[in-house]
Amino acid sequence: FFKITFVLLDVNNCNDQAVLIVEKTPFPMDEQDWNTIVSQCSLETLSMNDIYSNHILFPPEKFSGIKTTLINPCTEKHIAKYRDQKRYVIYETPDDYKTITLPYLEEQQFTMKWIFNMLEHKAEMDRIIFEDADPENGFILAPDLKWDGKNLANLYVLAIIRRKGIKSIRDLTSNDLPLLENISKKSYIAIKEKYGIDKHQIRAYFHYQPTFYHLHVHFIHVSYDAPASSAHLLEDVINNIKLVPDYYQRSTLTFTMKENNSLLKSYRDTYQW
Template sequence: MESSTEPSCKVAKIDIHPFHGFKEARVLNELKDKKSVFLHAVVEPGNKDAVVILEKKPFDTSEEGLASLLSSETELQQVISNDIYSTYSATPKPRHGMLKTTMIYPATQKHIDKYRKQEVVVVEETYDDYKNITLPYLEEENKFSVQWVFNILDKQTESERIVFEDDDLETGFILLPDMKWDVSDLNSLYLIALIHKRGIKSLRDLTAEHLPLLRGILSKGQKAIFDKYNIPKEKLRIYVHYQPSYYHLHVHFTHNDFDAPGTTVTRAHLLSDIIQNIEIAANYYQTKTLTFVGRKEDKLTIALQKSN
């Protein structure tokens, strides 16, 4: 069965402010080009850790939004004036200065390390490396805990955000907005397809038996996005990460105009290429050496570098 529902954009009532008790905030990383900052804070009571991501939202380019921005209500303080050129420090109405805020609480050291700025290096992983180094590391570090994904698949959370569902337990998936997308700017479109079938951790597990699943995600995901947002398939970038940030197979759908994180050749594998590779060789991802970027201080990166 397939269905489509409107994602909800309702603002939930907050009984206790999420920032209540925050202290000792420090910067983990800052991406000036993306106008975002990643913070580590300690929260009372209990001195628990939290990770907070602050991102400046895109401009409201609707007719009403631009009229509000280019009005006398925007305070201007001149910085430079030279002939026909001038620059100002501008303070617009609050609606134009909103931030998207993501919070992870309580955060573990793994969350803190994930967002902390670190030097990265390119590493190569053979399939033997995957079996003998990567898999044991992932099991030891308990990287396979994806209860929050199961909560979505079981409709315990975020069911109102589902854009499309194919509920077949072997070839079906749920398509919903990624947390990085606030559903307001279509040029920043970012959706995730979470497969219903459990036990497929990553690209490394995919074989010819999964082709119906992969083809369905590609074609049905493209159609669902066109039906919902009127964005044609040629405007979409559809890919899988390796290594992924969590080990339940999922597919990223992003707008071509959006400079989404993790779209470089050392992280993203186009879904259409994955399908074609498996059509050529059923065990392609059990033989291919995969190259990806790892954090220099990460134990897995160090182990893989030693093996090469």
């Protein structure tokens, strides 16, 4: 049983498909909400033994909502991303990046339209919680679609840079320290002002490989149980670059890939495994 599941849908009257992401919403934190749930719920008893009993609780309709995200129409890349598959560990050397990963990224067509729509105020303007308009070191800060925007213990926001051309941490050098430090400083302040959450309760990190190849930083509440096997903490990245200006061009980076990912196929073809 999973908290989140992914459903592939056929769209009526056309050949398109859609991906429906369905996620259980967090439990309420307010005492009055729990008074309402306990007083108005229905129970199905499963077992009883002495002082212990097991039940299925059916809350009032107000508290039984399910958070959903719809990708319509979806592409084969979306389907592959959300399909349950075996995973494999990749140890990407600098040469691997240059000869396998980078050619793959340059060959593939990854849509960035939704990102540029936000940056250019063509969509989702009301979701932006902070904005730095500087073309070189600026960024926007907005809630991730994974978050319902209400339960602060599950806070999840993204900082998306304005500058084009930085795909991932692999591209970062000492020239980008002003950008990274600007994101770090202003994002923590904005989150504190908007949500009242202190910097020391926030985890900020990059994914590698990222979900999309336009540099962005994840900011989540430390209580949020987010998958982080591919995470590189923002402050660690800044520190690494201060120590070695081209750290991310010289390092071997480890990440996991799903079985049907075409980048994984490139690695398997190269190393014959």
